[in-house]
Amino acid sequence: MASFNLKNICISLSKLRIGHAVTRSHSNGPRYRPPYWFASKERVMTNDYLTQENKQFVEEVMKDKMKVQAELESPLANNGDQSIQQWAPTTRRVGVIARKIGNYPIWSKDGKKMLATLLQVVDNHVVKYIPPEEFKPMKTCKVNWREKRRLGCLLVGSETIDPSTVTKDYCGLFDSVGMLPKKHLCRFMVSPEAVLPTGTPLLATHFRAGDYLDIRAKTIDRGFQGVMKRWGFKGMPASHGVTKTHRRPGNIGAGGEKARVWPGTKMPGHMGNRWRTLRGVKILRINTKHNVLWTLGVAIPGETGAMCYLYDTILPLRKLKSSPPFPTHPPADDLPIEYYDESIHPYDNPTVTYEEA
Amino acid sequence: MALAIRRTSDILCAARWLIRRDCRVLSTLPEKAEISQEVVVRRPAGRRPIANEAVLESRHIYPEFLPDPNPDWRNSLREKLERADMLKRRSQIDIPEFYVGSILAVTISDPHAQTKTTRFVGICIERKGCGLRAEFTLRNVVDHQGVEVRYDLYDPTIQKIQVLRLEKRLDEKLLYLRDALPEYSTFPFDMDPEILPEGTPVPINPVQVKLKPRPWLEKWERQELKGVSNIEEHLKGKDRIRRELRKTPWEKYDLMKQYRKTIPIEDQSEIWAEVHNQLQQLQLSRKKMARKRTFTAPKPQLG
Secondary structure: OHHHHHHHHHHHHHHHOHHHOOOOOOOOOOOOOOOOOOOOOEOOOOOOOOOHHHHHHHHHHHHHHHHHHHOOOOHHHHHOOOOOOOOOOOOOOOOEEEEEEEEEEEEEOOOOEEEEEEEEEOOEEEEEEEOOOOOOOOOOOOOOHHHHOOOEEEEEEEEEOOHHHEOHHHHHHHHOOOOOOEEEEEEEEEOHHHOOOOOOEEOHHHOOOOOEEEEEEEOOOOEEEOHHHHHOOOOOOOOOOOOOOOOOOOOOOOOHHHOOOOOOOOOOEEEOOOEEEEEEEEEEEEEOOOOEEEEEOOOOOOOOOOEEEEEEOOOOOOOOOOOOOOOOOOOOOOOOOEEEOOOEOOOOOOOOOOOOO | OHHHHHHHHHHHHHHHHHHHHHHHHHOOOOHHHHHHHHHHHHHHHHOOOOOOHHHHHHHHHOHHHOOOOOHHHOOHHHHHHHHHHHHHHHHHOOOOOOOOOOEEEEEEEOOOOOOOEEEEEEEEEEEEOOHHHOEEEEEEEEOOEEEEEEEEOOOOOEEEEEEEEOOEOOOOOOHHHHHEOHHHHOOOOOOOOOOOOOOOOOOEOOOOEOEOOOOOOOOHHHOOOOOEOOHHHHOOHHHHHHHHHHOOHHHHHOHHHHHHHOOOHHHHHHHHHHHHHHHHHHHHHHHHHHHHHHHHOHHHHHO
């Protein structure tokens, strides 16, 4: 009985702690809480006073390691048809990490011009799988965890880097599975059927031309911006006797009962550098040689060179209808270099002509 | 195996280090002598290959193959893919050499036209854009009405681009034709193509147009145009004063600005090395076609 009381007291005390209250609004995201598997990456670089020979030796070792890493064979190629799981509309596949490399126009078969964004899938490898029973993320808000617990966590890294440029802890994360550290690390929530073994490379062929994506990336960082740029306010007139107030917000609230600034009032502040997801982006074309995806539109967040995460879309009307490469497309040499969506006019096709009706 | 090699190489390194140390002690030569020798050996290897003049000339013929110089938008892989796509399109349609001031005839597929094709003739007044975004604008006066059509150079609905008269003008852009007298931008739709003899440089047309009185679309007097003859007639005193005030004579000495606006020659030679062969082949096939045409043309006249 006494222990039960003590437990109750402990619980109520833990509720009282200062950092517990979570306030959220549309402009302030949740506080950053790193996941438990995450180790800080950045390292303070020190001068080790290495001799030229030692430096060369370190470089040599690094080269050898990189070579071994590059020559690693995909585990999918070996075990063949042993454990192929069936895809169902409810299963969730892994996504990939891509880099935005620019945009240029592409024409449809009926002669319409559209702008496409190019996304390059750079050196993606599966790092680790955490099954749903072991995966216990820090709770940031009220979510129905019963539903979520059915999904496992798959860590995917992209771009191999020199281990001496990152911390020991971060290296250890990769070392425990026999890989070199990656520059970018992302977790994907996947169904247990869609699990991939460690070291599986993920390629652009993971998706098909004509499918739809959800793309998550950080928006362009614009710094501290005024109200006109940040919220699209109109500002004040440029002339007609207006002085010292051309780009200012004007009134921010009434007096009386509500004589204070209401929470969520649109004001100047930091703009951009936020995670945003663009949903339902169509894949127009895929290059298998350079692992590049052409996606419709220029609204993908981030500047050229920004990293973004690609998922299968969750929009109900654009969801995958037939089975995609599941769990992923195994690396193959005999693939065609380009895949086009059927609406796209390849550049090496003859000129578009219209038939007389 | 790799470890063993590393070890041996390590030992070798150490041995070399020791030997060098000993030599340094023994020798009477200063240390620098050795280094300078090395530098002399390395220099020719490290020097970039000198760009071929003829190859670099193609930057005037195919300006859209050079990427946008803004460093925020540049990416080597994207530029490479873009160039490959441009060459693919060029293998399907003959995009000839032309400049601002040349007279072109463009035939496009048009779903709304009765014959499903439209042909437009006009003078090229502007050419801009990099890569697949390259575009040009044609201007003509049809039934006393100025008409301008903007075309994408790599649009797959373009069936044919024909150069009726290949020439340059005195200015980079001919946007002032919009404010000039209509006869300067009137061209008949049944113009015959003028064929220049092979090997002649592109002629520069020194014609100076007459502007209509004000109002104008732009402040032409501030743009230092060479192809306008009567600009001083329409100016008032205040325009001349303001033109003087707005002049930026220091900009031609701003090397950094120039550098930022252009692609460095090292990058250019890389780009041209990649595409020059294919472009050359396309040009050769075009010349063959042109020769065929010249041989077949006189026959009906004789008969």
